[in-house]
Amino acid sequence: MQILKYALSKHPIIASVMEKEDLDKALATDCGIVLLMKADIGTLKTVVDKIKETDKLVFSHVDMIGGIKRDKYGIKFLADDVGLDGIVSTHPNLIKIAQKHNLLTIQRVFILDTASIRQGVRSINESNPDAVEVLPGIAVPHIKDIIEKDIKDKLVIAGGLINTEDEIVSILKNGASGVSSSARELWSSNEKIKSIIAN
Numbered sequence: 001m002q003i004l005k006y007a008l009s010k011h012p013i014i015a016s017v018m019e020k021e022d023l024d025k026a027l028a029t030d031c032g033i034v035l036l037m038k039a040d041i042g043t044l045k046t047v048v049d050k051i052k053e054t055d056k057l058v059f060s061h062v063d064m065i066g067g068i069k070r071d072k073y074g075i076k077f078l079a080d081d082v083g084l085d086g087i088v089s090t091h092p093n094l095i096k097i098a099q100k101h102n103l104l105t106i107q108r109v110f111i112l113d114t115a116s117i118r119q120g121v122r123s124i125n126e127s128n129p130d131a132v133e134v135l136p137g138i139a140v141p142h143i144k145d146i147i148e149k150d151i152k153d154k155l156v157i158a159g160g161l162i163n164t165e166d167e168i169v170s171i172l173k174n175g176a177s178g179v180s181s182s183a184r185e186l187w188s189s190n191e192k193i194k195s196i197i198a199n
Contacts, residue, residue: 001130004086004104004157007032007057008178011190013168014059014157016182023047027054029187035088035180036060041067045082052083059106062087062094074099079103090129106157107156111139121150131155137162137179139172147175165189169196 013025014033026034032053039060055174064112068074086104095105107129109120109150110120147156158171159180168179169186
């Protein structure tokens with residue numbers, strides 16, 4: 001978890017890459033982490049190698065990788081043969097498997113209402129990921145007390161429906177360590193955001 005914590009402290013914005021044509025744009029930024037939202041078994045290794053040449057951490061949303069079964073063999077392949085640094089998943093069982101293969105883990109939790117918050121906290125406590133990604137990310141300021149009380153020992157990443165630098169600042173001031181965004185125009189805002197928060 002320390003390497004993830006350090007990366008987010010240096011560059012709190014995660015470049016969430018949805019389309020292949022956005023990869024070069026992400027690599028040209030100072031984002032320390034690239035999250036591949038879409039991938040397939042045929043090209044994933046090549047893409048991961050390209051990202052690693054830039055010394056960025058590379059994660060993939062394992063639930064959305066085409067051609068790989070979501071089981072212990074698929075996760076082992078991602079760790080040993082593809083060389084991912086970590087995975088993102090909504091499934092606690094995959095988080096546990098990934099941990100056995102020394103992958104960093106981010107568990108996605110959807111905040112819809114009070115019941116989903118309680119369920120999310122239970123799931124997080126069961127799987128014990130390195131970080132929790134809260135969706136939609138704009139909900140983070142509204143659940144600051146829950147973050148501080150129930151998931152205080154986890155890094156919190158906000159993702160989804162985040163469109164402005166002001167939203168990122170608010171989210172980071174209210175309990176999140178990082179923000180995952182597919183908005184290309186925000187990927188180069190790391191230093192500006194850190195400066196605003198510092199002042």
